[in-house]
Amino acid sequence: MPIEIERKFLLRSDAWRALADAGTRYRQGYLAITDRGNVRVRCSGQRAFLTIKGRAQGTGRAEFEYEIPVADAEEMLSNLCIQPIIDKTRYLVRVGELLWEIDEFHGENEGLIVAEVELKRPDQPVDPPPWIGREVTGESRYYNASLVGNPYRNWR
16 A cells, blocks of 8 residues: 655745745645545646545555546536635755655645655654754644645634
């Protein structure tokens, strides 16, 4: 079974921006969110994916991802997904051997920026760069699926 192992962090500063790529815009929505996992549709440019994720267990969880036609994804985002749709720009920053994915949210989640790093194994050491702040791995309110039901704009 494919397992996604990742850790999630808040950011301490915008210093990462000088190291980041141009960024990629993502629109994603959820067809189902349950206590056992979720089913997500994601669209970015000319590619779209259907992803099934199991419930997080520590830093890991089962993940299955399948490419689907963009037109199908757009239809699902518009007519089948729980609202609001997650709208974000993902930036990539390589630091040493680790690739950091930094998500800057828009719309209902404007103002939230989180960094994730995918790991090969749960005990893989992570030496965070100086612009990385507090770790929020396991804090469910930072999960994209949670941001649908409780958008960041409602936190304040």
